[in-house]
Amino acid sequence: MKDIAWELGLSVVTVSKALRNHGDISxxxxxxxxxxxxxxxxxxxxxxxxxxxxxxxxxxLIVPDLLHAFFAQIAKALSRAVRQKNYGVLITxxxxxxxxxxxxxxxxxxxxxxxxxxxxxxxSVESFRRIEEQNTPYIxxxxxxxxxxxxxxxxxxxxxxxxxxxxxxxxxxxxxxxIRGPQLSTGLGRLEGYRLALSSAAGGPLPxxxxxxxxxxxxxGEADGYEAAQKLLDRAAPPDGIFCFNDPVATxxxxxxxxxxxxxxxxxxxxxxxxxxxxxxxxVPLTTIDQDSAAIGAEAGSLALSMVESRKPLPPESxxxxxxxxxxxxxxxxxxx
Amino acid sequence: MKDIAWELGLSVVTVSKALRNHGDISxxxxxxxxxxxxxxxxxxxxxxxxxxxxxxxxxxLIVPDLLHAFFAQIAKALSRAVRQKNYGVLITxxxxxxxxxxxxxxxxxxxxxxxxxxxxxxxSVESFRRIEEQNTPYIxxxxxxxxxxxxxxxxxxxxxxxxxxxxxxxxxxxxxxxIRGPQLSTGLGRLEGYRLALSSAAGGPLPxxxxxxxxxxxxxGEADGYEAAQKLLDRAAPPDGIFCFNDPVATxxxxxxxxxxxxxxxxxxxxxxxxxxxxxxxxVPLTTIDQDSAAIGAEAGSLALSMVESRKPLPPESxxxxxxxxxxxxxxxxxxx
DNA sequence: TTGAAAGCGCTACCAA
DNA sequence: TTGGTAGCGCTTTCAA
Numbered sequence: 001m002k003d004i005a006w007e008l009g010l011s012v013v014t015v016s017k018a019l020r021n022h023g024d025i026s027x028x029x030x031x032x033x034x035x036x037x038x039x040x041x042x043x044x045x046x047x048x049x050x051x052x053x054x055x056x057x058x059x060x061l062i063v064p065d066l067l068h069a070f071f072a073q074i075a076k077a078l079s080r081a082v083r084q085k086n087y088g089v090l091i092t093x094x095x096x097x098x099x100x101x102x103x104x105x106x107x108x109x110x111x112x113x114x115x116x117x118x119x120x121x122x123x124s125v126e127s128f129r130r131i132e133e134q135n136t137p138y139i140x141x142x143x144x145x146x147x148x149x150x151x152x153x154x155x156x157x158x159x160x161x162x163x164x165x166x167x168x169x170x171x172x173x174x175x176x177x178x179i180r181g182p183q184l185s186t187g188l189g190r191l192e193g194y195r196l197a198l199s200s201a202a203g204g205p206l207p208x209x210x211x212x213x214x215x216x217x218x219x220x221g222e223a224d225g226y227e228a229a230q231k232l233l234d235r236a237a238p239p240d241g242i243f244c245f246n247d248p249v250a251t252x253x254x255x256x257x258x259x260x261x262x263x264x265x266x267x268x269x270x271x272x273x274x275x276x277x278x279x280x281x282x283x284v285p286l287t288t289i290d291q292d293s294a295a296i297g298a299e300a301g302s303l304a305l306s307m308v309e310s311r312k313p314l315p316p317e318s319x320x321x322x323x324x325x326x327x328x329x330x331x332x333x334x335x336x337x
Numbered sequence: 338m339k340d341i342a343w344e345l346g347l348s349v350v351t352v353s354k355a356l357r358n359h360g361d362i363s364x365x366x367x368x369x370x371x372x373x374x375x376x377x378x379x380x381x382x383x384x385x386x387x388x389x390x391x392x393x394x395x396x397x398l399i400v401p402d403l404l405h406a407f408f409a410q411i412a413k414a415l416s417r418a419v420r421q422k423n424y425g426v427l428i429t430x431x432x433x434x435x436x437x438x439x440x441x442x443x444x445x446x447x448x449x450x451x452x453x454x455x456x457x458x459x460x461s462v463e464s465f466r467r468i469e470e471q472n473t474p475y476i477x478x479x480x481x482x483x484x485x486x487x488x489x490x491x492x493x494x495x496x497x498x499x500x501x502x503x504x505x506x507x508x509x510x511x512x513x514x515x516i517r518g519p520q521l522s523t524g525l526g527r528l529e530g531y532r533l534a535l536s537s538a539a540g541g542p543l544p545x546x547x548x549x550x551x552x553x554x555x556x557x558g559e560a561d562g563y564e565a566a567q568k569l570l571d572r573a574a575p576p577d578g579i580f581c582f583n584d585p586v587a588t589x590x591x592x593x594x595x596x597x598x599x600x601x602x603x604x605x606x607x608x609x610x611x612x613x614x615x616x617x618x619x620x621v622p623l624t625t626i627d628q629d630s631a632a633i634g635a636e637a638g639s640l641a642l643s644m645v646e647s648r649k650p651l652p653p654e655s656x657x658x659x660x661x662x663x664x665x666x667x668x669x670x671x672x673x674x
Numbered sequence: 675t676t677g678a679a680a681g682c683g684c685t686a687c688c689a690a
Numbered sequence: 691t692t693g694g695t696a697g698c699g700c701t702t703t704c705a706a
Contacts, residue, residue, distance in 0.1 A: 001683080011693045016685060024691050041470070043447040047393060048683035050384045052698045058427070058448075066413045067406065067614065076403045079430055088444060090395070091428045093416055107425060110380040111395075130378070220614075251618050277404065277557075278615045281588050283622075338699075348677045353701060361675055385699035389682045 004036055019044060050112065059089045059304055060108035062118040063141075064096040068220045068248065069276040071119060074141060074297035078117065081301025087114070096121045096182075109134050115304040119143055121184070137307040141300050143184045144318075151307070152318045153300040155291035157186050160323040161193020164243045164271045164289050167325055169201050171333045173241030173269055177209045179228050179253065181245035190273060194243055209239065213249065221245070225252025233260050240268055241331075247272040247279045247288055254283055254330070269331040280328060287331035290324040341373050356381060387449065395425045396641055397445035399455040400478075401433040405557045405585065406613040408456060411478060411634035415454065418638025424451070433458045433519075446471050452641040456480055458521070474644040478637050481522045481655075488644070489655045490637040492628035494523050497660040498530020501580045501608045501626050504662055506538050508670045510578030510606055514546045516565050516590065518582035527610060531580055546576065550586065558582070562589025570597050577605055578668075584609040584616045584625055591620055591667070606668040617665060624668035627661045 002012040010029065017025045018033035036042075050056040059082055063071040079089045090113060094101035098121050105127055108116055116131060116138040125148050131138045139151040161178075168176050178194040181187030191210065198206040211232065213224035225244060232238055233256065244250035250272030254264060262268050264284045272279060275290035299319050307314055339349040347366065354362045355370035373379075387393040396419055400408040416426045427450060431438035435458050442464055445453055453468060453475040462485050468475045476488040498515075505513050515531045518524030528547065535543040548569065550561035562581060569575055570593065581587035587609030591601060599605050601621045609616060612627035636656050644651055 012684080013686095013693050014691085017692090020685090022685095026691060029691085041467070043443060045388075045683055046448045047384050047387045048698090049685075050698095051382075051388050051683080051700085052685050054698080056384060066403075066416070067409050069404065069406070069409075072404050072406075072409045075428070076430060079403070079428070083429070086444070088427050088429065088448065090425050091412070091416070092420070092425065093413060106380060107423070111383045111425065133378070222618075251615070255618065278588070278619075281559075281592065281619050282615075283618060283620060285620075349700080350677050350702090351675085353699095354676090357701090359701095363675060366675085382699055385682090386701075387682095388684085388699080389701050391682080 001042070004033070004040060004042060008032060008036060054112070055114055055308070056112050057087050058111070058113045059087055059301075060111070060113035060116045061089050061091045062094055062101060062104050062108070062116070062120070063091070064094050064119060064121050065220060066091065066093050069278065070142075070246070070274045070291075070293050073277070073293040074119070074300070077294040077297025078301045078304075079297075081298045082305060085305055087305070094121050098122050102127050105131060109136060114308045115139065117141055117300050117304060120145075121182075123183070137304070137313070139300055139304055139307075141296060143186050145185065149316050151303060151316050152320070153296050153303060154185075154319075155296065155321050155323050157189025157323075158193040158196070160273055160289040160291065161190035161243070162197045163193070163323060163325045164190075164273060165194045165197035167287065167327070167331060168241040168243060168269055168271055169197065169206065171241070171265070171269055171331055173239075173333075174206060175209065175237065175239045176206060176241040176243060177211055177232060177239040178243045179211045179213060179225060179245055179249055181213075181249075187245060190243075190245060213245070221248035222252035222255075225249035226256045227252075229253040229256035230260075233257065233262065238262070238268065241271075242268060243271045243273075245273060247274045247276040247286060250279075250286055250288070250330075251282060254286070258283060265329065265331050265333050269333055271331050275326055279326075282330075284330045285328035287328045288326050290326050292321050292324075295321055338379070341370070341377060341379060345369060345373060391449070392451055392645070393449050394423055395427055395448070395450045396638075397448070397450035397453045398426050398428045399431055399438060399441050399445070399453070399457070400428070401431050401456055401458050402557060403428065403430050406615065407479075407583070407611045407628075407630050410614070410630040411456070411637070414631045414634025415638045415641075416634075418635045419642060422642055424642070431458050435459050439464050442468060446473060451645045452476065454478055454637050454641060457482075458519075460520070474641070474650075476637050476641055476644075478633060479523060483522075486653050488640060488653050489657070490633055490640060491522075491656075492633065492658050492660050494526025494660075495530040495533070497610055497626040497628065498527035498580070499534045500530070500660060500662045501527075501610060502531045502534035504624065504664070504668060505578035505580060505606055505608055506534065506543065508578070508602070508606055508668055510576075510670075511543060512546065512574065512576045513543060513578040513580060514548055514569060514576040515580045516548045516550060516562060516582055516586055518550075518586075524582060527580075527582060550582070558585035559589035559592075562586035562591075563593045564589075566590040566593035567597075570594065570599065575599070575605065579605060579607050581607065581609045584611045584613040584623060587616075587623055587625070587667075588619060591623070595620060602666065602668050602670050606670055608668050612663050616663075619667075621667045622665035624665045625663050627663050629658050629661075632658055 005012045005015045119142040144152045272288035279286040342349045456479040481489045609625040616623040
């Protein structure tokens with residue numbers, strides 16, 4: 001509070017300026033003010049400042065599930081990237097529910113966050129129009145939308161799906177099932193990559209075989225993967241390779257496969273996606289596609305910062321990381337190659 | 338904005354009251370206002386409201402590492418608990434660094450969060466005095482301090498350490514090493530539990546054997562566990578049981594042990610702590626102590642809410658969950674019992 | 675039931 | 691270099 005001003009025989013204005021290293025202030029008074037600030041342990045009320053400057057120094061992040069290590073990693077990296085500029089991050093979870101997500105967007109908007117970063121579970125683009133109306137910059141993370149010219153930071157999902165599938169093919173798999181993700185850019189992209197790889201396989205096109213699952217947030221896909229795998233194993237001719245939408249799904253698949261007495265990778269090779277941090281420590285170390293979630297988070301952070309710092313709207317930008325295949329035991333048949 | 342008031346021929350005051358269902362407002366005008374609100378898509382500016390009411394409807398959460406599933410789980414549960422009352426959560430990470438943590442506390446204080454929830458990496462109690470000075474309610478999570486009469490939500494670490502160790506003893510282990518955690522209540526408590534269990538072992542007291550590690554946030558303990566295990570395995574007589582401070586450490590230990598050709602649990606049994614969500618899917622499914630981090634997060638949330646809602650200071654409260662042993666393959670020798 | 679006045683704690687703008 | 695005046699968008703008296 002600014003009885004500090006009174007104590008020093010200054011005006012609040014001067015104190016305010018001193019606090020912010022505002023240009024026209026004499027070094028002497030600045031020092032004087034700063035010392036008193038220190039003594040009293042005063043900290044300016046950021047909500048008041050926000051009201052007048054219109055900047056809250058807060059980024060809003062919406063993820064489907066904080067417990068999913070992929071998003072936790074993004075959150076962590078984002079938080080770190082913006083922290084140095086004194087930004088905080090308001091993190092909320094949509095639990096993969098579009099309606100809840102819309103509410104969260106409204107909340108963040110009401111709180112006047114400086115930018116919204118969102119790995120959206122949305123089907124339509126409507127919510128984003130709302131954000132645009134409020135002139136709040138926003139960035140799509142991980143998942144993007146075809147018809148929406150928005151900032152995007154994520155990975156090339158088609159390439160990811162393709163690499164994963166090609167790898168399985170190169171390991172000698174011929175009956176390759178894809179356990180697909182939701183109807184979002186990530187699920188769709190990886191599916192497309194899977195198809196591309198199969199159709200251009202070396203020894204002639206391989207048959208497609210896609211299993212859907214309904215991803216719910218609470219189990220992160222493990223239960224779904226487990227279930228899907230059960231069905232697959234009940235078949236007369238089970239697959240010899242499975243490309244899973246993500247690592248949690250792969251984890252569930254792995255469990256089911258082992259329980260049923262199949263060997264990984266000898267009987268069934270498994271590839272995941274995301275390279276979540278524990279994937280190398282699973283029952284059978286998991287071959288997966290690394291999408292560098294840390295880089296995505298950091299990139300999104302720096303992009304958000306630049307958007308906020310330059311007050312005028314910047315043209316939408318896409319920053320897409322190249323996925324990398326990480327080969328581990330779960331797919332290494334050594335049959336071929 | 339309240340040109341809505343003007344449009345309806347009302348005063349801003351009336352609109353404001355209508356918005357908040359404030360008592361004295363006629364049902365008719367309330368409806369009228371609400372409808373207009375809807376049409377325009379107006380949302381009140383929460384920062385302005387915060388300035389005058391002094392309540393930001395925001396909880397501040399500080400964890401050592403968001404990537405550690407234990408804390409991610411807490412964050413998720415907390416977020417869910419307070420969301421229904423329209424609170425948001427500002428999540429920051431201290432990266433296990435006391436100095437950084439102090440800065441984050443100052444940030445949260447400056448932002449005037451309604452309550453601070455913190456799994457502290459602090460050595461001293463000084464920071465908390467600061468929080469108290471600002472009259473901001475705060476709750477310690479997971480880690481508490483001997484000399485501090487503060488609200489605490491966490492687990493009984495002594496019991497956890499004891500259960501883990503007793504389990505190893507019951508499995509026939511006689512050379513049991515504890516890879517200990519940091520000098521905080523969690524590390525200290527589990528260590529004490531370990532000692533208690535050894536000294537009261539059925540066949541007479543067993544020797545203590547404690548390995549320190551310096552937990553850094555970035556690897557969540559895996560690398561530390563890996564290193565510690567290497568040293569252990571270099572010994573002439575390696576241990577036959579290892580109780581690890583937490584699951585990430587256990588993960589690292591497991592890797593080293595397997596790499597060196599030892600069998601788990603036949604040669605070396607391993608027990609972790611935390612029951613992080615992937616612990617059942619590790620190379621060897623991990624026996625661990627469940628501390629129900631979801632319950633901790635939810636409890637902390639409801640406690641925080643009750644503190645905030647009742648404006649007057651409540652007497653400090655401790656909510657301590659009872660840990661549970663989760664037996665999996667990593668310790669199941671079947672030698673005895 | 676409604677609204678005028680005052681002000682939350684701070685910063686922008688301009689005059690001194 | 692300093693400080694008075696205004697006002698950010700709301701809510702809180704309290705009087706009409």
